[in-house]
Amino acid sequence: MELTTQIGGSVTDGLAYLGALAQLGGRAAYFTFVAPFRGKPLRLQRAVSQAMQTGVGALPILSLITFFIGLILALQSAYELRKFGALNFVASAVAISMTRELGPLITAIVVIGRSGSAFAAEIGTMKVTEEIDALETMAIDPVHFLVTPKFIAMMVMLPCLTIWANSMGILGGALFGVAQADFTLVRYVQASLDALFLRDISTGLIKSVMFGITITAVGCHEGLSTGAGAEQVGRSTTRAVVVSIFLVILVDLVFTALFFFITER
């Protein structure tokens, strides 16, 4: 009995949390698509500077990480493929697993670490120092002012970063292909492109948009629900990272399953 009560309690809490995220996303969508036609202009300038921070700022570390991931993928698949003397399939193995899965996922995880946590810390600090209250007393909606530009920036930048990550991963694989599998760089890239269908890339990009929404919603929600006191900011930031990683994997699972059954028909 005790156990069922506990399970019921956590399920309710989880659903309430998802509901709060959906509400935040919904309000941001209202301020993006509806409010501009009702005299509340969109803050594009803030969205652009946010995009610079979350997108352009992430490029160096993301390039390095995805290059290595591509190289690791090549090594791991070569381990199996060389048994069959099929080393030339390394290119397609790397290209498909990067674009369909690892490109979007690794990008999301890097962005969670850089930006999701920063959203929670920034908004959480503003909450603790009464800056959020100050916005409200000035009749400025915090969701309009702070959250909406972040949603716009993330929904635009995450697919862009993902495309970049895919290319860097393929380049990483090419390093192995050229060094160990008798490819030239041009032939490796050609083999990768031949292996890819448009839907491999587009499903990855759709996922990355969903990841962007998830990361922003969690980071901003955690920031806005920060309690009183500086130590709460740290707590919110940690929770933002942990919950974002969990939800991104969950969203990934749902969409991968969805694409699997759609393309089967």
Next chain:
Amino acid sequence: MDNALTQPEAMISLRNLRVSYGDREILHGINFDVMHGETLVILGGSGSGKSTLLRTLVGLERPSSGEIWLKGKNIAAISTGEMDEIRKKIGMSFQGGALFGSMTVGENVALPLREHTKLEDSTIEIILRLKLDQVGLSGFENYMPAQLSGGMKKRAAVARALAMDPEILFFDEPSAGLDPIIAAGVDQLILELKQAFHMTIIVVTHELASAFLIADRMVLIDKGNVVAIGTTEQMRSSTHPRVRQFLDRIAEPAVSEELDYLQMLTEEHRHPGR
């Protein structure tokens, strides 16, 4: 009572106002009026509910029951859109200033103007200089809030609260965390605003010296109830035991009932953070 509502000079009227966090009631039915152009000081100890009262007056907390009449509207029962219209006519100076750390002092003060008016940048620039001049911060518009001292932050926050030419100005603990000289400067600023603009000013504080200096009338809040309300003279000559205890700074006797203390602890545990 209905008479009191229609009195023209009442700027704010509270009618049986109750506010709760969860199932714990903080304010147990508050009744008083704030007259047009007066400076009302809300006094009270820590945990008396005076900050909650202020947050409710500016619409940051929703009352669980009761009415708040402000500019002819009951803000306890209006839409957020209407509340936003009222908020453009009130200014609030927060305890720590609550300046936006990522913007300069000038951008902070100009923010409400940029958000709610269609004024040209050059006009906003002039208003901004004027407001900073009023609070004695001319020439500081390009400083970041982190570069200002505590007293200067308070002044900048007042300038931001004044930006939209509010009819009512709220102060949360204006002298908290300031040394006596700087605190006296902030009191002086409040007095100047009062004389220059005949604004309705509501100040929450527990600093007695500052309260008696700036107040026209005072309200003493204790444990979520209004204990006394009156002019500074009436307060000074009051014989009410809680008023005397507060004004004469007599320490609370050690927790009388063990059970009360236990209840206090468990309540604190059930509602952390408040």
